[in-house]
Ligand SMILES: *[C@@H]1O[C@H](CO)[C@@H](O)[C@H](O)[C@H]1NC(C)=O
Ligand SMILES: *[C@@H]1O[C@H](CO)[C@@H](O)[C@H](O)[C@H]1NC(C)=O
């Protein structure tokens with residue numbers, strides 16, 4: 001029974017000491033504090049050794065004879081700074097020491113008490129006038145190693161300690177605490193109070209007279225403090241510090257005004273504008289309490305009676321204004337009152353040039369969402385980015401985060417699974433801000449956008465342009481980032497792509513080279529290729545081909561025209577046509593001696609002129625007075641002979657080409673042949689024999 005209690009006490013003491021030491025500092029200590037307390041009930045006699053009292057009868061074997069203990073193994077580093085005290089009213093004896101051994105596994109400590117003379121009754125040993133020798137035994141439960149401390153000489157009346165006080169109540173105001181405590185039996189002569197805020201170090205008050213109520217002031221409002229009390233009783237030692245009590249001071253009015261930025265959505269058609277006002281949550285130091293909401297007022301400067309007031313608990317509000325100048329104020333309030341007002345002048349018509357954030361991307365990272373964005377650097381200095389996120393279904397539950405202007409990523413916490421979140425980012429430059437850029441995401445899939453329809457839009461000898469489309473989806477995969485990569489024999493380029501870009505051109509490429517362009521997705525488990533295409537850059541661009549071809553074409557055309565002209569001129573003036581009857585059928589026919597039966601002399605009359613009969617485009621040959629006009633190099637076939645009047649015979653000829661080709665072709669030179677009056681007996685046409 002007793003040993004079980006002792007074990008319990010030991011374990012409690014051990015774990016308490018561990019807690020105490022781990023609370024003391026966040027850094028893992030290289031030692032641990034051991035504490036062991038005995039009361040009269042815990043001590044038993046040793047049957048064989050009358051001068052020894054132990055807590056566990058098995059320890060009797062470990063002790064030596066002759067009144068003094070012969071310690072088998074002592075290790076000084078396990079019992080550093082050992083100190084003991086005696087609580088008179090509880091009749092309890094406690095020792096504390098530091099164990100430098102890093103082995104923190106379970107250890108059972110026991111006391112072995114001895115005297116030179118026999119001890120008549122061990123339980124009554126713990127009285128005020130008692131003195132004895134003390135040895136501490138430490139046993140490692142795992143490897144059964146036992147070590148003993150040195151032998152300490154103890155006189156209980158010299159180590160009496162005041163009992164630990166107990167804090168019974170604390171009353172708070174915004175800057176002060178009133179504490180009451182009890183301190184057991186006996187007369188307290190003085191007390192000390194210490195307090196601290198979170199992990200800061202303790203601040204001790206001056207020594208108080210022995211009152212049981214005390215006031216500490218000069219504290220921060222709405223701040224949590226830890227308190228404990230220690231007292232001293234007459235000539236005895238200071239008590240241990242009481243158990244820590246945590247209290248929070250009450251709220252007071254916020255001390256600072258929220259910093260406000262705005263932008264006016266510009267719809268040029270209407271006189272009504274939307275005024276977007278964003279402000280930053282106050283620091284806890286300035287808020288001095290839980291901010292319940294914000295009071296926003298806006299007043300047209302020319303009509304102060306038109307002042308309007310909006311109350312909201314969000315960090316943003318959107319109100320409709322007219323195109324004029326407004327005076328806007330924002331103040332925060334908590335249960336204690338209102339902060340000072342922030343006042344800004346809003347010009348609804350002045351252009352605002354704070355650039356909006358460019359590309360947004362979200363992926364899930366454990367239980368949170370990781371947000372990335374891109375920002376274009378312009379003349380306007382962006383001092384901060386404001387990030388707003390809320391469930392798509394509950395727009396009133398917005399949460400906000402602010403980061404400085406050189407940060408382009410943040411973690412969004414408090415994300416519930418199975419909820420879709422709308423995330424917006426605003427760039428803030430002092431009292432101006434940009435419009436928001438937004439994206440939807442959830443914890444399962446990250447950004448709810450898929451990249452589709454990747455295609456080539458243009459290729460020149462030194463550039464390649466590609467295009468793609470972002471499509472909303474509820475089942476995307478959690479992609480950390482998409483990269484657009486171009487790889488060729490000699491160069492490779494790669495860039496991160498965000499949903500604000502839908503096309504990209506790679507420049508400075510080599511002509512007549514094969515490139516592969518692909519989109520590459522990165523996930524925590526590996527990379528994958530989203531889409532890809534291969535492309536060959538041409539040797540020449542279309543413009544270049546045109547540039548080269550047009551002059552050549554003109555040159556050829558010019559040469560052609562020149563050639564035709566020169567040929568005509570040449571012929572006309574230098575080598576005029578001289579008809580050669582030998583080249584004409586009729587000529588040949590006429591010249592043929594076979595038909596020259598009579599002694600008539602034929603004279604050729606050269607007279608070229610055109611006759612175009614629109615209807616039939618026939619070539620007409622007049623045969624008259626034995627004179628013939630013959631086109632030089634055309635094969636002519638007789639088609640009809642018309643004898644219309646006495647002395648004149650008309651023969652119609654068609655050129656060979658007219659039989660085959662379209663009648664559009666320019667008519668060939670007509671032959672007028674003047675023939676002699678043919679005697680009736682000479683029927684040459686009927687023969688139709690054209691000598692070859
Ligand atoms: C032991 O006590 C001494 C004196 O009080 C102190 O300087 C030393 O740091 C203590 N040792 C440990 C391990 O705390
Ligand atoms: C932007 O910031 C830089 C350095 O902080 C400063 O020199 C510059 O004047 C600022 N520009 C504007 C328009 O405020």
Ligand SMILES: *[C@@H]1O[C@H](CO)[C@@H](O)[C@H](O)[C@H]1NC(C)=O
Nearest residue numbers: 402403404405406407408409
């Ligand atoms: C901006 O914030 C980041 C992260 O909080 C910090 O590391 C950085 O020093 C800050 N930069 C400036 C200029 O304050």
Ligand SMILES: *[C@@H]1O[C@H](CO)[C@@H](O)[C@H](O)[C@H]1NC(C)=O
Nearest residue numbers: 483520522523524525526527
């Ligand atoms: C994925 O690609 C990136 C480069 O975009 C590379 O740094 C990373 O190591 C790749 N991860 C795996 C698992 O291949």
